[in-house]
Amino acid sequence: MTTQRIGRLRWWIISLVTLGTVLNYLARSSLSVAAPTLKATFDMSTQQYSWVVAAFQAAYTVSQPLAGLALDWMGVRLGFALFALGWSAANCCHAFATGWPSFAVFRGLLGLTEAAAIPAGIKVVGEWFPPVERTVATGWFNIGSSLGAMIAPPVVVFCIAVWGWQSAFIVTGSVGFLWAALWYFGYRNPEDHPRLSASEREHILGGRAAEEAASDAAAGDTPLGWRALIVRRDFWSIAIPRFLAEPAWQTFSFFIPLYLVEARGMDLKGIAAFAWLPFLAADAGSIIGGYYAPWLMRRFNVSLLTSRKIVMTTGALCMIGPGCIGLAGSPAMAIALFCVGGFAHQMLSGALLTLSADLFDRRVVATATGMAGSAAWIGGLSFSLVIGALADTIGYDPLFVCLALFDIAGAAILWTLLRKKPSAIPLPA
Template identity: 30%
Template sequence: MSTQATPQTQKASSSWDFTTIKKMRWFFIALIVIAGVINYLDRSTLSIGNSTIAEELSLTTVQMGLLLSAFSWPYALANLPAGYLIDKFGVKKMFLVAAVGWSIVAVGTAFANTFLALYIARVLLGIAESPFFAAGLKASQMWFSKRERSLPVSIVNTGSQIGNALAPPLLTFLLLGFGWRWMFAIVGVAGLIIAAVWWFSYRDPKPEEDALIHNEIGDDLVTESANETEKASWFSLLATPNTWFMIIGAFGIFYTVWVYLTWLPRYLEESRGFSLSTTGWVAALPFMCGIAGVLLGGVVSKKFIDGGMKAITARKIPIVGGAILAAIAVAPVAYIENTTLNILLLCIGYFAAQIPIACIWTLASDIAEPHQVASLGAIQNFGGFLGAAVAPIATGYILEVTGTFNWVFILAGLLLLIGAFSYGVLVKDRREASLQVTA
């Protein structure tokens, strides 16, 4: 005698399945966060070893500026195909390729003995790390509904901030205890471990799980056309005004972030007189504040959405507000003689500059069609890392010409305001009303 499932048993099964999905997807987010921590430790190794490496290899300030930007140029350019490749080949494969690639490069950097060798290693690191955030965004898109997505995207972005906060004390400890070469090698091995865990644990949601993810919480999802030929191409994004305004906005915000990431330790040593060991702890303070900034941006955005605000508007408010506050704090930093107040402004500036970060990524998922989410996110990240590439070079030249950090922070403040204007005024929801989705 066959037994048919009743609505009650189906509902119970659905509830159990969704509980399992919740546990699984948060495990994946945790894994991406840990990978993000290691990812940013890799990026920070050169800035932490800045003075030590420059002295050992007899590098000038301009050469160090070029090295500190060598990661960002290829990273920015590689973001363009990275997003497309993630949309085409999937998160699991591309994330694995990225993690293994950046880890091998990090270990290899330990053997560099010349400016050219270091430069090539940083270029390869930038290429290898380019799929990371777009992959995190794509995974969040698949495992979370639009209504929920700002929180996991914010949490994914805290990985970078945790890495930034850990980098000064942890990498300084490794630098002082084992030397700069072992510092690179140890971080690289950690990346290989997380890559192995990812490969054996991550998977995309099954069709029935996908339905539960969106239907369980009443997600008003725009579905992709069944006719694959009707999908907009990757190049169509470049014909959209929003894409270019997002590139400009990301450039302005990321520029300032990378002034911190690449030159803050040296600023604290040379302009504020901190020792190398003390700099490791003091430099961690702004980055610790950055963790709170990223989470605040996601929480505020979600609160606005829960209150009925349109998704795009809810993302733009933290982006614009954070960028303006950061500009106000950063611009006068070098003119403040009181060390305590100086560090406080540095902390406020970085905290505020991180408020937009998660919202920037989530904004890409709100504006793009489902099959173009990683692509638009990566193109936007390309713009951001053009700013990241310019920041260390411009800082190196400003220091070479003026001998002070005054114009370094003034320029950072101006670019933050340009970023706020681009996102706040120029980026708009240009889709037809019938295709709008309120998250």
């Protein structure tokens, strides 16, 4: 019996990654939406809440390179499924917390397992897409991060209102078990996938082979592994900007609901109605940023790597918007500026993530992404602790100014450090 073949299968594969990313971020965003309820229920201070957030961030930071190594070693099919099972179980366990210390423990377990999502996604992009399509593919799967955060407010608020706060974690965690099964039984590498047409396989593997031949010629016998990566200038050209950019996304993900309650006087219903809008704007930034890079290559004949730099710089300049939140005269204007920030961050984030697939051998792309992700989360963790220590005393406004300055500095560092000559990669049609 002949197996039916599906055209453009690579886009179905990235859609499956997107769904997994949505559920990953739905699980992690459930805490921030429930935070006002949990703070009141357990008499939790803002600083104690920041420690709960920090437990997730610290575990995520440590786990990212380890998750990347595991994915490169066992393969993305099995590895992604196992990590998804882990984060689903960890999120469900939040329902049994009895105070901020137990929340911190369960949050740490969630961070250890959720850290695999982005390295896995970038590894899939590197395996399934030729170079000129990668920012588009990354843009589409990266909307999962903002889409998951976007749907979290109405889902979590509904669960809290109808069944209590415990149900919010059980519901947002349980759906991950279903996705893990779907991924394991549905994913194969392009070399082995029985439903991939010969023409699409040639499109994928041919573009990848040209890139790898150019990379091998430039690198010679350069060894693989984290020790070889950590001494490379082009690795730090990604890691340092990600270190500077991640505090913005951590702030949007973990502190927008608290900011709207404490600084703008909104209630839980207002959060459910409006707190998802910045993440909708982030979806637009992720998608538009993905198509922006190949458009620059076609329109202005810039190189592959230069197109990534321009996208990152555009997003960094747009971050001036949320830097001005202190000047907003109403909650609606503050939310609008958060929307600008969500759009900007996901635009620049997609470019930085895709650079890992552009610059590093696909056998270590998950490791490289995880290591750069650790640098990013060190930045996010540090800034979350700063917010916890200072938000109740100096307010949020100066901290939002810092977020804009960080991204502009990151863009300058990317242009300074990333000077590698691009491979001979054809322009997109």
